[in-house]
Amino acid sequence: MIQVALPQHLRTLAGVEGAVRVEIRGQVTQRAILDAVEASYPVLAGTIRDRATQQRRAFVRFFACGEDVSLESPDAPLPEAVASGKEPFLIIGAIAGG
Amino acid sequence: MSGVRVLVGTRKGAFILSSDGARRKWRIDGPHFGGWEIYHLKGSPADPHRLYASQCSGWFGQMIQRSSDGGRTWEAVGNDFRYDGIKGTHQWYDGTAHPWEFKRVWHLEPSLTDPDTVYAGAEDAALFRSGDAGLTWTELSGLRGHGSGPRWQPGAGGMCLHTILLDPANAGRIFIAISAAGAFRSDDAGKTWKAINRGLRSEHIPDPEAEVGHCVHRIAMHRSRPSVLFMQKHWDIMRSDDAGDTWREVSGNLPSDFGFPIEVHAHEPETIYVVPIKSDSEHYPPDGRLRVYRSRQGGNEWEALSKGLPQRDCFVNVLRDAMAVDSLDSCGVYFGTTGGQVYASADSGDSWAPIVRDLPAVLSVEVQTLP
Numbered sequence: 001m002i003q004v005a006l007p008q009h010l011r012t013l014a015g016v017e018g019a020v021r022v023e024i025r026g027q028v029t030q031r032a033i034l035d036a037v038e039a040s041y042p043v044l045a046g047t048i049r050d051r052a053t054q055q056r057r058a059f060v061r062f063f064a065c066g067e068d069v070s071l072e073s074p075d076a077p078l079p080e081a082v083a084s085g086k087e088p089f090l091i092i093g094a095i096a097g098g
Numbered sequence: 099m100s101g102v103r104v105l106v107g108t109r110k111g112a113f114i115l116s117s118d119g120a121r122r123k124w125r126i127d128g129p130h131f132g133g134w135e136i137y138h139l140k141g142s143p144a145d146p147h148r149l150y151a152s153q154c155s156g157w158f159g160q161m162i163q164r165s166s167d168g169g170r171t172w173e174a175v176g177n178d179f180r181y182d183g184i185k186g187t188h189q190w191y192d193g194t195a196h197p198w199e200f201k202r203v204w205h206l207e208p209s210l211t212d213p214d215t216v217y218a219g220a221e222d223a224a225l226f227r228s229g230d231a232g233l234t235w236t237e238l239s240g241l242r243g244h245g246s247g248p249r250w251q252p253g254a255g256g257m258c259l260h261t262i263l264l265d266p267a268n269a270g271r272i273f274i275a276i277s278a279a280g281a282f283r284s285d286d287a288g289k290t291w292k293a294i295n296r297g298l299r300s301e302h303i304p305d306p307e308a309e310v311g312h313c314v315h316r317i318a319m320h321r322s323r324p325s326v327l328f329m330q331k332h333w334d335i336m337r338s339d340d341a342g343d344t345w346r347e348v349s350g351n352l353p354s355d356f357g358f359p360i361e362v363h364a365h366e367p368e369t370i371y372v373v374p375i376k377s378d379s380e381h382y383p384p385d386g387r388l389r390v391y392r393s394r395q396g397g398n399e400w401e402a403l404s405k406g407l408p409q410r411d412c413f414v415n416v417l418r419d420a421m422a423v424d425s426l427d428s429c430g431v432y433f434g435t436t437g438g439q440v441y442a443s444a445d446s447g448d449s450w451a452p453i454v455r456d457l458p459a460v461l462s463v464e465v466q467t468l469p
Contacts, residue, residue, distance in 0.1 A: 047158040051179075
């Protein structure tokens with residue numbers, strides 16, 4: 001199972017505490033993770049990536065194993081530590097405020 | 099005993115203020131959706147338990163929330179707002195063509211007769227309709243297809259469709275207003291639209307009497323007389339007696355005719371309310387004195403209502419959707435400020451008292467009169 005850490009507002013929307021876990025068959029990519037998260041928690045559709053374009057929302061960032069992978073291809077494989085569930089895939093709201 | 103429920107949208111959540119018909123003691127419930135911008139929430143005229151709320155965030159986009167128990171519990175419903183067909187372009191601030199992009203829902207207008215039908219006014223300007231209680235949304239794209247769409251441009255707050263008025267006497271008639279395009283009317287339930295801006299004059303646009311391009315801030319009507327409309331424009335208070343076909347200015351003796359909200363008394367169709375603001379760049383009351391102005395003649399002659407409102411050092415604003423009336427026998431008038439105060443008058447504006455003083459900046463105020 002892959003661990004996905006959501007920001008607080010999205011945990012509230014989804015009604016979860018802590019990281020969520022999703023199962024992915026096949027290659028573990030950003031797109032596969034987001035597809036699985038939205039399938040498990042439909043309320044999150046549109047909150048992380050745009051409904052129509054599927055582009056990452058501007059103030060949302062993705063991290064894997066300490067690396068910012070926000071600008072990587074959504075179809076690029078993620079590190080094995082994320083794919084194996086050892087490390088979480090982090091979805092973070094950008095720090096924008098005072 | 100009857101009561102009222104005041105629905106307040108703020109920069110950081112929604113609040114529900116409740117009282118009995120005396121409107122002296124209030125219960126404050128909230129924040130709902132803490133941390134999110136609540137541009138608007140409104141109850142269904144057909145079912146007071148049914149509420150809709152527009153919840154949005156610069157980080158996580160648009161959500162629509164629905165309650166079926168008067169705001170005690172909420173359920174996220176559909177947030178898929180897709181423009182119909184080829185999106186096209188509108189004018190950007192510098193006059194260049196800019197593609198239409200959905201940003202947020204400014205206003206939700208439930209049907210007068212069906213709790214499951216609700217309209218949404220969006221930025222970039224478009225009108226959406228849901229017939230399944232907010233689960234799915236369809237653009238009424240005849241509005242953007244009016245032909246003038248490429249000439250619409252955003253106001254300072256964005257290119258928002260902020261006003262939706264449903265005609266209680268004519269099920270097919272809808273009025274909407276857009277900053278900064280103007281007012282439009284449909285007589286066929288939103289399929290086709292007509293620009294209704296004749297008589298408006300806006301000195302800040304190249305052709306002051308253009309068909310479109312006017313920064314209409316708000317339109318109001320009395321449900322007993324839906325062909326009479328009142329408008330607070332960027333500057334000017336306007337009135338139409340022919341369902342928007344023509345407008346005339348009724349600013350009269352106001353200290354400033356700039357402002358955002360305009361509202362009509364629940365029982366007196368010629369009694370209207372505005373909150374004058376100093377200017378388009380100085381968004382606070384003239385002289386630091388917060389005064390509501392009331393006309394009992396449908397405009398032109400205005401009286402200041404200041405009893406109970408701060409009369410010195412007050413520099414808040416009252417936004418376009420932040421004023422409403424109840425329909426109790428003695429009409430209540432309510433408004434919220436960018437300073438977080440919500441004021442109420444239980445005597446048609448003669449006197450005022452704060453319901454609450456320290457909310458986040460208030461974006462919208464709606465009132466439900468409960469049996």
